[in-house]
Amino acid sequence: MTDLPAITLPAEHVIPAWRNAYLATSDDDERPALYRTVLVEWYDDGLRFVSTDGYVIITSYADGDRWTDGPVHAPDHDQAPAGAIVAIAADKLMADFLKHRTAEVKAWARADQEGLDADPIDVTFSLGTIDEPNTGQQRLDIGERRALIVSADNERIALPLYEGEFPNWRAVMAGYRPRPKTQVRATAGVLHRLGQLRTRGALDCELELTMAAQTGGAELVLVTGTGRVPLEAAFVPRQEEAAERDEAA
Numbered sequence: 383m384t385d386l387p388a389i390t391l392p393a394e395h396v397i398p399a400w401r402n403a404y405l406a407t408s409d410d411d412e413r414p415a416l417y418r419t420v421l422v423e424w425y426d427d428g429l430r431f432v433s434t435d436g437y438v439i440i441t442s443y444a445d446g447d448r449w450t451d452g453p454v455h456a457p458d459h460d461q462a463p464a465g466a467i468v469a470i471a472a473d474k475l476m477a478d479f480l481k482h483r484t485a486e487v488k489a490w491a492r493a494d495q496e497g498l499d500a501d502p503i504d505v506t507f508s509l510g511t512i513d514e515p516n517t518g519q520q521r522l523d524i525g526e527r528r529a530l531i532v533s534a535d536n537e538r539i540a541l542p543l544y545e546g547e548f549p550n551w552r553a554v555m556a557g558y559r560p561r562p563k564t565q566v567r568a569t570a571g572v573l574h575r576l577g578q579l580r581t582r583g584a585l586d587c588e589l590e591l592t593m594a595a596q597t598g599g600a601e602l603v604l605v606t607g608t609g610r611v612p613l614e615a616a617f618v619p620r621q622e623e624a625a626e627r628d629e630a631a
Contacts (some may be wrong), residue, residue, distance in 0.1 A: 386424045386465045388508035389618040393534065395428075395444040396505045398580040398611045400480060402442035403431035405473065405575040406615070410435070414544065418472035420547045422507065423506035429507060430456060430463070432551050438572060439551050440579070442613040448502060456612045459552050467509065467542040469530040475539045476532065483534055506533045511540075533615065555616060558594035559603045566593060566603055567620035576617075581609025593619075 400420070408416035413436070421432040428445035443456035457463070473475075486503045508531045509590035529540040576589065592604045605615035 390504050390506040391444050391446050392448040393448040393503035393505045394487045397480050399444035400431050402579050402613050403433045403440050404437045406433040406440035408435035415546050419544050420469050438617040439479040440615040453608045468548045469541040470544050479539050557596050561593050562597040572617050581607045581611050
């Protein structure tokens, strides 16, 4: 695995980007490559998070420029990352970590609006081993099994790495081309997950859905969200025959 440098990003970008991707993780522990795993791709100015459960793919990008106004564009699909790892987030460590950062970001935003002196909240991602979680003790040992270290101030967590292959999400996206269709069927579960996607704030996300298909006829719905934290997603629409059987039952 390629050594990757530590990268520090604004917490207000990391929080929605990670949560967006995590919505697509699988809950099937018999598929270890997908079970609560998040692909993390390193770029010079940010990280792309990717997850899929085999039916839905979600990618979201967090960049490092806190003060840029307007939408941010994620790296193109043909722009290779400096490297990538697959983190396993099967427990509540990352969820709790981001919950704490959310409270801190809100407190910083209030202080900033009131003209008070307050430091913004950053999150650092690095590869390493951790001796005592949450104490700030971190060391990098190339010969030992490494983890994804996520840290903010004096709180650090370690997410284990999945050593196998993650699905080639680029190949899936690239194999489809826009195709007009008047009606798309989706399960309530898929729509619920899409409804939780965020491009930064709580109510700022407008999603564009495009019907696409491969040459052989397989269909996919492509989803894009443009904003401060850009995102992409895709899901397999319900087959009309199956939907009709469900309605008949």
